[in-house]
Amino acid sequence: MESKQSQTVPWKQVQKGILKKQVTAMTEEGNIQASTRIKLLLVDDEEGFVNVIANRMSKRGIDATKALSGTDALKALRGQDFDVAVVDLKMQEMDGIELLRILKKMVPEMPVIMLTGHGSERAEEEGMEYGAFDYLTKPCELDELMQKIREALPRGR
Amino acid sequence: MHHTRSDDTDHRTALKRNVLSWSVFVAITPMILVSCIILYQYRISYHQRVNSHLEELINKHKQNIDTFLRERLGNIQDLARNFAFEQMSQEAFLQERLNILQRSYGPVFVDLGVINSKGVQVAYAGPFKLGHARYSDADWFQKVMENKSEYYKSDVFLGLRGVPHFIIAVKITSEGETWIVRATIDFVSFNTLVEKIRVGETGFAFILNKDGRFQTHAVHDVKPDKSPYSDFLNYNDEEKKHIHILERTDDSGNMNIYVAAFLKHGDWLLVYQQKASEAFFDYRRTVNVAVVIIMLGCLLILSTAILLSNKLVRLLARIDREKQMMNEQIVETGKLASIGELAAGIAHEINNPVAIMVGEAGWIEDLLEEEEFQASENLKEFRRSLKQIHIQGKRCKEITHKLLSFARKTGSRPQDINVNELMEELIALSAQRAKFSNVAIVTDFKDDIPSICVSQSELQQVFLNLINNALDAMEKDGGQIRISTKTEGNHVVVVVADNGPGIPSANLNRIFDPFFTSKPVGKGTGLGLSICYGIIKKMKGDIEVQSTTGAGTTFLVKIPLPED
Numbered sequence: 001m002e003s004k005q006s007q008t009v010p011w012k013q014v015q016k017g018i019l020k021k022q023v024t025a026m027t028e029e030g031n032i033q034a035s036t037r038i039k040l041l042l043v044d045d046e047e048g049f050v051n052v053i054a055n056r057m058s059k060r061g062i063d064a065t066k067a068l069s070g071t072d073a074l075k076a077l078r079g080q081d082f083d084v085a086v087v088d089l090k091m092q093e094m095d096g097i098e099l100l101r102i103l104k105k106m107v108p109e110m111p112v113i114m115l116t117g118h119g120s121e122r123a124e125e126e127g128m129e130y131g132a133f134d135y136l137t138k139p140c141e142l143d144e145l146m147q148k149i150r151e152a153l154p155r156g157r
Numbered sequence: 158m159h160h161t162r163s164d165d166t167d168h169r170t171a172l173k174r175n176v177l178s179w180s181v182f183v184a185i186t187p188m189i190l191v192s193c194i195i196l197y198q199y200r201i202s203y204h205q206r207v208n209s210h211l212e213e214l215i216n217k218h219k220q221n222i223d224t225f226l227r228e229r230l231g232n233i234q235d236l237a238r239n240f241a242f243e244q245m246s247q248e249a250f251l252q253e254r255l256n257i258l259q260r261s262y263g264p265v266f267v268d269l270g271v272i273n274s275k276g277v278q279v280a281y282a283g284p285f286k287l288g289h290a291r292y293s294d295a296d297w298f299q300k301v302m303e304n305k306s307e308y309y310k311s312d313v314f315l316g317l318r319g320v321p322h323f324i325i326a327v328k329i330t331s332e333g334e335t336w337i338v339r340a341t342i343d344f345v346s347f348n349t350l351v352e353k354i355r356v357g358e359t360g361f362a363f364i365l366n367k368d369g370r371f372q373t374h375a376v377h378d379v380k381p382d383k384s385p386y387s388d389f390l391n392y393n394d395e396e397k398k399h400i401h402i403l404e405r406t407d408d409s410g411n412m413n414i415y416v417a418a419f420l421k422h423g424d425w426l427l428v429y430q431q432k433a434s435e436a437f438f439d440y441r442r443t444v445n446v447a448v449v450i451i452m453l454g455c456l457l458i459l460s461t462a463i464l465l466s467n468k469l470v471r472l473l474a475r476i477d478r479e480k481q482m483m484n485e486q487i488v489e490t491g492k493l494a495s496i497g498e499l500a501a502g503i504a505h506e507i508n509n510p511v512a513i514m515v516g517e518a519g520w521i522e523d524l525l526e527e528e529e530f531q532a533s534e535n536l537k538e539f540r541r542s543l544k545q546i547h548i549q550g551k552r553c554k555e556i557t558h559k560l561l562s563f564a565r566k567t568g569s570r571p572q573d574i575n576v577n578e579l580m581e582e583l584i585a586l587s588a589q590r591a592k593f594s595n596v597a598i599v600t601d602f603k604d605d606i607p608s609i610c611v612s613q614s615e616l617q618q619v620f621l622n623l624i625n626n627a628l629d630a631m632e633k634d635g636g637q638i639r640i641s642t643k644t645e646g647n648h649v650v651v652v653v654a655d656n657g658p659g660i661p662s663a664n665l666n667r668i669f670d671p672f673f674t675s676k677p678v679g680k681g682t683g684l685g686l687s688i689c690y691g692i693i694k695k696m697k698g699d700i701e702v703q704s705t706t707g708a709g710t711t712f713l714v715k716i717p718l719p720e721d
Contacts, residue, residue, distance in 0.1 A: 046509045052516035059523050090505075117505050117561065139512030139554055142519050 038153065039080065040064045043073040043099065044088035044115065053086075056142055062149070070094030074102065082110055084152050086145065088138075089116040089123055097126055104131045111152035115140070165477060169470050176466040184458045192451050196444060203440040211356075211416045211436075212400050215429050218354050218362065219400075219418040225350060226421060229265065229342060230308055230325050232258060236269075237327045237338040245271045245280060245338065252282040258340075267322065267341040272298070274335040283341070285318050301326045301337055310421055312366040313344060313373075320344070323372075348373045351427070360431035364420065365390075372425055389417040389426055397423040404433060500671065504557035511557070515550035518543050560684060573608040576642050576649055576716075579616060584640070587624050594628050595635030603643045610719040611696050619689045619700075623653040623712050626685065629676070630657035630710070648698070648715040656709035665704055 040057065042064045044050050054064040065082070067073035070093060073085070085103060089096035100112055111133035116124055124135050133152045136144060236245075236254055244250050251269050258266045268283020276293025292298040295316075301309045309326045316322065326339045351373045354362035364372035369386050389401060397419040404414050412433035420427050434441065522543050530536060584598050591598055627638045639654045660668060660675075667673045669690040674683035693700045697717050704710040 046513065048513040049509060049516060052513060052520050056516065056520050056523055117508060137558075138508050139515055139550065142516070 038062045038084065038149070039082045040149065041067060041073060041076060041082040041085040043067045043070065043085065043091070043096075045069055045091045045093070046088070053142070053145075057146075060146060070099040070102070073099060074106075077103075077106060081107070084133075084149055085110055085112045086149070087112055087114055089114055089127065089135075097123065097130060100127060100130050100132055113145075113148050113152060165474075169473060172473070173466045173470045176469060177462050180462040180465065181459055184462070185455055188454055188458075189451065192447060196447055199443065200440060203437065203443075207414075207436050208402050208416075211414070211429060211431075212402065214354070214356070215362075215400055215416045215418045215427065218351070219420060219427055222350055222364075222420055222427065225347070226310060226325075229262075229340070230310065230327070232262070232266075233325050233327045233338055233340045234308065237329045242271070242329070242331070242334060242336050245336075248280045248282060248288075251280045255282040263346065264343050265346050267343045270339045272337040272339055274302075278339075279336075287317065290317060297324060297326060298337070301328050302335075310424075312370070312424070323347070354429060356429075356431060357435045359435045360429065362427060362429045365426045365428060367424055386417075386426065386428065389415075389428070392419075394423060500560040504560040507553065507557055511550055511553045515547060518546040518550070556684075571610045571612050573610055574613055574616060575608055576606055576616075576651060577602045577604075579613070580620065580640055580642065580651070583617060583620050583624060586621070587628065590625075590628055591638070594632045596628055596631050597637045598624075599637060599639045601639065601641035603641075606642055606644055606649055607718055609649050609716050611716060612692075615692045615696075616716075619692050619714065620651065620653065622685045622689050623714075627653060627655035627657065627710070631655060634658075636709075644718075645715070647718045649718060651714045651716070652711060653714070654709060654711040659706040659708055659710050660702070660704040661706055662704075665702065668702060669700075 038061060040062050042050055042054060045068050047068060050066045050068065054066050057064045065076050067076050069091060073087070087096045087099055087103075096114055100114065103110065103112055108131070112131070114124070114127045114132045114135040115138050116127070116135050117138060127135055134148055136148060240250075251271065255266060255269045258269075268281065268285060268287070270278045270283070270287065271280040272278045272292055276291055276295070276298050278287060278290045278292065281288045281290070297309060297311045307328050309328075311323045311326070313321050313323045321344045322341050323344070324339050324341050326337050328335060328337050351362050351364055365386055366372050367390060369390060388403065392401070401417045402414065403417075404412060406412050414431050414433050414436050416429040418427045419425070521539070524530070525536065525539055533539070580600070580602070584600065587598070624638065636656045639652075641652045643650050664673075664675060668686050671687040672683040673687075690700055693714060693716070699715040701713045702710065703713070
């Protein structure tokens with residue numbers, strides 16, 4: 001058990017907070033493990049938003065899989081595992097809270113970050129109740145989102 | 158359509174008139190009706206009482222007079238039956254009998270006479286020299302001789318002696334001879350019987366014969382007004398047995414009451430006459446008192462009704478005014494709320510495109526990091542431009558967030574807050590800026606202010622906004638901000654007062670409207686105060702502003718203490 005416990009290793013930022021493509025993590029023994037790209041599930045029904053975020057994240061060592069609805073997201077989940085998910089609260093077909101509940105049943109260990117509108121505090125509280133890792137209000141800076149993703153990942157990743 | 162003040166006034170005047178007339182009608186009508194009925198019943202019973210009293214009086218006197226006449230007749234009949242014609246023909250004997258009668262009955266009998274069948278008076282006793290007078294032509298003699306009955310009572314007449322009198326004649330037939338005993342009844346003593354009947358000042362009695370001529374002294378200056386008496390005189394025999402009462406107006410316009418009884422088997426009429434005003438004096442007085450009371454009652458009702466209707470109308474006017482003010486407030490609140498909802502919707506919708514724009518700008522920034530663009534001449538300009546997009550994006554975000562703050566229904570969780578501490582924190586936050594603007598912040602906090610239970614962040618937002626506005630207003634010339642806290646009733650009151658340039662009165666009504674700003678374009682969103690307004694209203698508190706141009710602006714915020 002103890003040997004698996006990881007130590008906090010900050011994501012190194014190179015030039016204005018952009019991460020190196022190769023992510024490194026250190027075990028408590030100090031060994032550098034093979035670095036991997038982070039797999040992110042990005043769910044939002046605004047295509048323009050999803051596209052630009054995915055593009056920018058790919059430059060920061062994150063492979064973002066784009067899903068334009070809850071259904072898309074669930075389909076994507078069948079094919080592969082994700083390290084973290086970012087879910088918009090307000091979507092037309094299936095809203096963020098509903099998707100969050102399903103995700104938490106299917107893959108309880110995957111952290112989910114919610115994107116909310118400003119002032120929708122009840123939804124935020126509800127999201128936290130259903131096990132969301134945290135929430136961000138839209139429109140948010142990419143750096144803020146990156147910060148949250150970093151916090152959400154299990155230590156050692 | 159357009160509801161004007163004069164419409165209201167007209168409406169209220171009409172209402173007042175209605176209320177007044179109805180309440181007066183409803184109160185006065187029954188009072189007058191009941192009073193009239195009671196007075197009418199009283200009048201009837203009073204008349205009955207007076208009438209029966211008079212009836213009784215007249216009946217008694219009728220009996221007296223009838224008895225008197227019957228007894229005098231009896232005296233003469235006794236005389237005629239008990240003594241023979243020879244005896245009676247002697248004047249000395251007759252004088253003796255007269256003396257006996259006068260001793261027994263006073264000066265009622267004036268004289269006595271004995272008359273033979275030829276109408277010659279054979280004996281006479283009395284004060285007049287009527288010996289051997291001839292009565293064969295006299296009316297009474299002929300009537301006695303014709304008359305089948307044995308006696309006769311005459312009307313009052315002057316006769317041979319020229320003095321009013323009446324006679325009682327008794328006819329005797331014995332041994333084939335018919336003779337008559339005649340007695341003269343003293344008019345004065347008979348008259349006293351009737352004159353005794355006096356009631357009050359105008360009640361008196363008299364006797365009339367069949368022809369309507371006085372059989373007693375005419376009392377006062379009464380002329381026998383024919384009309385009521387002729388009615389009585391025309392009664393038939395059956396009717397003559399009863400006593401009759403009439404009310405008539407006489408020639409001089411006075412209402413009189415007449416009570417009539419027949420005497421002497423219907424030959425004479427005993428009339429009692431009295432002015433109605435006297436007979437019914439008590440009734441009249443009661444009516445007058447009642448009328449005065451009714452008038453006073455009406456006056457009282459009228460004045461009460463006027464007072465009440467005035468009061469009612471004043472109350473209605475006040476309610477109308479309050480309603481109007483409340484309506485205006487509701488409209489104001491509703492306006493704010495609907496603008497808020499609309500703004501929130503727009504803000505939500507704008508967030509997405511703004512997020513994409515900012516994202517795309519970031520993406521361009523990312524791409525500019527690639528080697529190929531590093532040599533570009535315009536790289537610097539690109540970066541400046543992208544930075545500008547970021548800045549403006551942030552500005553958009555601030556605007557939409559403020560809008561959403563204004564519109565959101567639920568705030569962060571309420572918690573117990575010490576207003577003084579909160580204000581201290583906020584003043585500390587603003588201290589730096591105040592120093593730059595040359596503004597002094599003075600505090601006047603009351604120590605014993607109870608905690609209020611509201612959202613801390615919202616309350617901070619409100620007061621930060623007020624302080625910032627004050628600082629903005631005094632940025633150029635400096636000044637003083639005075640912040641005070643106190644408890645007033647079940648409210649905590651926070652006053653933020655500055656001595657800046659003040660708000661022009663034209664703007665004062667609109668400062669809580671969303672998007673209203675007096676700041677230059679691009680400097681203010683016009684949402685700050687409307688957000689404050691929304692927050693304080695949600696706390697069920699109140700926010701008021703007073704401002705004098707050149708003297709400063711005071712914001713007064715009232716927040717209710719927690720119930721219980």
